[in-house]
Amino acid sequence: MTSLAGWFRERFPFDGDQLRELTNEPVPNHLKRWWFCLGGTPAYLFVVQIITGVLLAFYYKPAPSTAYESVRYITEEAAFGWYIRGLHKWAATLMIAAVVLHQLRVFFTGAYRKPREINWMIGFLLLVCTLMAGFTGYSLVYEQLSYWGATVGANITDGVPLVGGFMKQLLLGGEVYNQNTLSRFFILHGAVLPVAMVMLIIVHLTIIRIQGVTELKFKEQEDEKEGHFNFFPDHLLTEIGIGLVLMIILSVLATVIPASMGAKADPLVTPEVIKPEWFFYVAFRWLKLFTGTVAILSMGFIMFMMFLWPFIDAWIRRRKPGSEASVWIGILGVLVIICLTVWEAAVAH
């Protein structure tokens, strides 16, 4: 064993101590509160998505003639297929929720401020990737919602001035939903987006490791002497515990509210009530409130503002030091999002 380890170390000149040194960042004490671990939660769920996604890809056949049948096979016939599919679906839902909550936490604690502006932007790109993965994901089932959701989504991109038509063609692989569309969605969902996310996550974590986690102090903590604790093993154990809790929640959700299958996609019949997944309710309602290009451009503008928020915030604070404007804007934004989501959920059209 020793010689083998020695042989290996000659060729891979890192040992456990070095690796630990590299990753064992000091963790601020506020992270002993579990709600500050919302960054680790989407990361864990992302791993669940990769594993269950790879498993599902063993059976999934991305073509209009076979997609629905293969999903049916997974759901009804393959051993534990319904469970794996349920995990994938519910982990996606929880992941989006966790990413959003993580982002809110970062926003309201001001953790995006200098020098962490870039990491906010990377985080925002991760949110966009997650949403796109959600969109392409439910398009793969090839049920009515998949087909018409994809069609509607593609036509929304069409509304973008100048490049819209080009983007739509790129997305659908043609003027309309066709034989090539499903495989495009599949590659986006199963390869392009995950790889992009892995790279973004690496950068995200590296920046955190280099800059350290934002330190917060709470009133009752003020008399505590030490501000940090070890990542190994203390914080890691917390994350492992959270991971197990997530697995239990996912298993229960997958069992109690299993991933169902709607009617097979029918290019000739648009269903009476057509709604995207819940995380697109905001955008969907927004599109109904404003017409075509206005809605798309305004949505794009809001997204862009969110992307650049650290700089906007800095600009506000330069002008008015000590301003709480960002918090109020944040609260307003959250309220609008909740209202639009509830509105969309409550009405049929």
Next chain:
Amino acid sequence: MTDTHVPEEETRPEQPGRRSFLSSASTFLMFGGLAAGYGACAGVAGRFLYPAKPREKAWQFVVQIKKMKVGEALTYQIPGGEGVTVARQGSGETEADFIALSSTCPHLGCQVKWEARNNRFFCPCHNGVFDPSGKGVSGPPGDAEQSLPAYPLKAVNGLLFIEVPMDNFQVDAGSTLKSQTRRT
């Protein structure tokens, strides 16, 4: 490679001197819990990837018994699959009067032929020879004491049925239209 490090890692609290029974027990329990949970999960994943069902078999109609004379043989083709030699060996009307042998040589998978004049099955690939009951008598199958696999037969009301695997090209009984309405 890191066996010397792992326990150290896990038990490196602030004061190494207080490495107690409690600590190692909790570590042991923790790994036990993790192994049980994730191990079972891995088992589920493995079961998911393993082909969903064992080879399903079904009794399929072959021929009306009275249509075959003693000594005659016919080739029954398993749906979407290999040929099976069905021969009538007795004058009775029970399954014991028939034999159904795979025509796939157990040696390397070539198709054997029934040679009536030599009263034997012959595999042209490596000169394998089987007697009428399917037992290997010479050539590679004879040396390895291999036989042609036999399929179960059943005689019901003068009809001969054979039990064959159904996982080749099987389709759902009932119309596709029907199965769609069933689902919705």
Next chain:
Amino acid sequence: MSLNFKKFIIAVLGAAFLASLLFVQWMELEHKKAESGAADAKVAIPANSEQCVECHSSTTAGIVDHWMGSTHAEKGVGCAECHAAEKGDADSFTHFGATIATVVTPLDCKQCHPLEFEEFTASHHAKGGNILHSLDNLLAETVEGHREPFNPHGVIPGRPDILEVNGLASAYTGCQQCHGSKLALLDKDGGKITVDELKPDADGKPTNTAAMDRIKKNPDGKPLFHPSTWPNTGIGRLNLDGSRGSCTACHSRHDFSPRRARQPENCGKCHLGPDHPQKEIYEESKHGIAYRDLKDELNLDAAKWVLGEDYSAAPTCATCHMSGNVNNGGRITHDPGERISWTNRPPVSLAMDTDENHKVIKETDPAKRRALIKDSAMDKRDRMRTACQVCHTPDYLDAFYKQYDDFVVLYNEKFAKPGKDIMGALKSRGLISKGNFDEEIEWTWFYLWHHEGRRARHGASMMAPDYAHWHGMYEVAERFYMELIPQAQEICHHAPEAKKADAEAVLALIEEILARPEHVWKSEFGKAQ
């Protein structure tokens, strides 16, 4: 929170995760259990039918879909097994390399179902085609139509292509769709080539090669059927190979579903209407009422469908007349006549004593009759009673059959026999013509026994009081007293001079009949006024 405590929590969570996975495993088993019950059986397309299925799933998808749901498909019986033909067969043709025939006859089914073939062939069902040129057919072919084609009386607007009126149309689409056509290939001259011309041997192979040469074929070499005789699934079809009947009459192709044959609607294709409303009678009866209510409990998909074992919620037509029950060892018959003790088909009901040819014995001399009986009416009744006794006691059945016998005998003796005697006397004495349906009284008599008389008797046989009485005996009585008797008397009164003596004789017969105790009420009521 100490590290050790965290580790304990993780251990507990790990165990909880395992527990949730055990729950998942349990759900998986439930899934599979539910599916194994709900899932359709798997079918594999037999190698010799693969090619057929490949094309026909797009050209005639319905046929393939139906077949996929059949027991045939489940057991590996494909297209070839039934449709395969030999070169010498009259209607065989080469279809993508295979020699096949379109029409599958009982002889084909016999290959695997010999017992069913024997029973069916012996049944009255198989003789349904014998009505061709019978009294019934006279109606369709002559009274309703015309035996020869005739010219339309002017151009038919929009359809100038129709230059001829087919006088047999009513017989083809009316009578023969139930009774069965005499299947015919199209002669090159437009005529028919039937079993009579082909003269098939015992194996169904035609022996008349000259007739074979006259068969008209399409460019692919497929023989054409005379359009008046095919499509046809009449139960007594006269097939080209000499066999009689059509199994698809009840076991509709291409799923040949026993489930469907077990339901009264299946029999209702033919057993309904003014002359023999068995379906409606059944629906009115307690049996039919229970069926409508409890259909879901009838276990119609059961493999054997034995009454008292697989189901007992309600009887259908098949239950009593054909299917097995616990009391008869599950014995199914494909000859419904095996359990019927009266034939109510003729004007006067006959006890169903049958001879060795399964013919109803008309011999009246008791000794001679006994000698002829192969299977007596009471044997048949006992077979029927095995089914009844799954639900009813012997005493109950004795009393029911007493009611039924009394009813049939009352009809026979009070109306049928006198009516038949009067009609016979009128005809034999030349007071009406030999031909049928040219005189009003012949329609009257036909209504009396063929429609109303049968409705009454069938209503009594299957417990439908309204059919026994208002649609039945009441109308029989009205027809007898208010139409048949006055019309007969009228004919006699207006008889020509030369027939006076015959007319007197018939009037005397009528008088004798009306003086019988069961008819005397009428003259007594008249006197009282």
